[in-house]
Amino acid sequence: MYDVTIIGKGPAGISASLYTKRAGLNTLIIGKDGGALEGAEKIENYYGLDKALTGKELILRGIRQAEELNIEIITDEVVDIKNENCYKILTRKNTYESKTLILATGSNRKTPKISRTNRI
Ligand SMILES: Cc1cc2nc3c(=O)[nH]c(=O)nc-3n(C[C@H](O)[C@H](O)[C@H](O)COP(=O)(O)OP(=O)(O)OC[C@H]3O[C@@H](n4cnc5c(N)ncnc54)[C@H](O)[C@@H]3O)c2cc1C
Structure with missing residues (x-):
């Protein structure tokens, strides 16, 4: 059982992990x-x-920084999350249990629907 599971290993996820780890959270x-x-x-x-x-x-720098603090990083896709007594995080390969969850899954870029000829 983890204290915190962070979904996303981009800048937001890695940054969050530096703080949770320093706070003594697994x-x-x-x-x-x-x-x-x-x-x-x-x-x-x-x-x-x-x-x-x-x-x-x-x-790579961000990942190395987290690894220096012995933070566990797994490459896998989360496909479902169940909130029972704790969070059950289902990935393509495994299931993990965690007391808390941080979603740092990023966002999609949106291109404005303006034709190129009208752009300044
Ligand atoms: C082409 C391009 C150029 C850019 N150039 C710059 C720049 O020059 N300077 C700058 O400051 N920013 C730049 N950015 C923006 C920058 O990349 C983002 O601001 C930053 O990556 C956002 O970080 P994030 O952690 O929120 O999300 P992301 O970096 O998108 O990370 C999201 C994480 O969530 C994970 N994830 C999502 N869904 C699941 C799932 N179901 N299961 C498991 N994992 C999941 C992804 O695998 C990933 O690890 C650029 C972006 C693009 C696309």
Whole structure:
């Protein structure tokens, strides 16, 4: 039984885990992939970055940071969550039990329905 399970291993999920772990909570992260940053070719508008780097590199840095704190990170897809006496998190490969849950599953980008000729 985990104290906290975080669904999503992008910047939000990894950042949350740094705090829960430091608070002494037994933390599990489940993410199916690297999230939105995987598609970012060049990140240069982020606090603390003195040189541009790719989204994939930034993901790896975040994962390494969490691993340094011995936070457990699993690559798997969550397919269902049941709230009984605790949260039962069903993935494609396994079931995990957790007292609390943090959803950090990101969001989809939306393109405005404006034709290119009308854009400024
Ligand atoms: C092309 C592109 C370029 C970008 N460039 C920049 C930039 O230059 N600078 C910048 O600051 N930001 C940039 N961004 C935005 C940045 O990527 C996002 O703000 C950031 O990734 C959001 O982090 P997040 O953790 O909320 O979500 P995400 O990074 O999207 O992470 C979501 C996580 O949830 C997981 N997940 C979702 N559903 C499930 C499920 N059912 N089971 C298990 N796991 C699940 C995913 O696998 C992933 O690990 C860019 C985004 C894109 C797409």
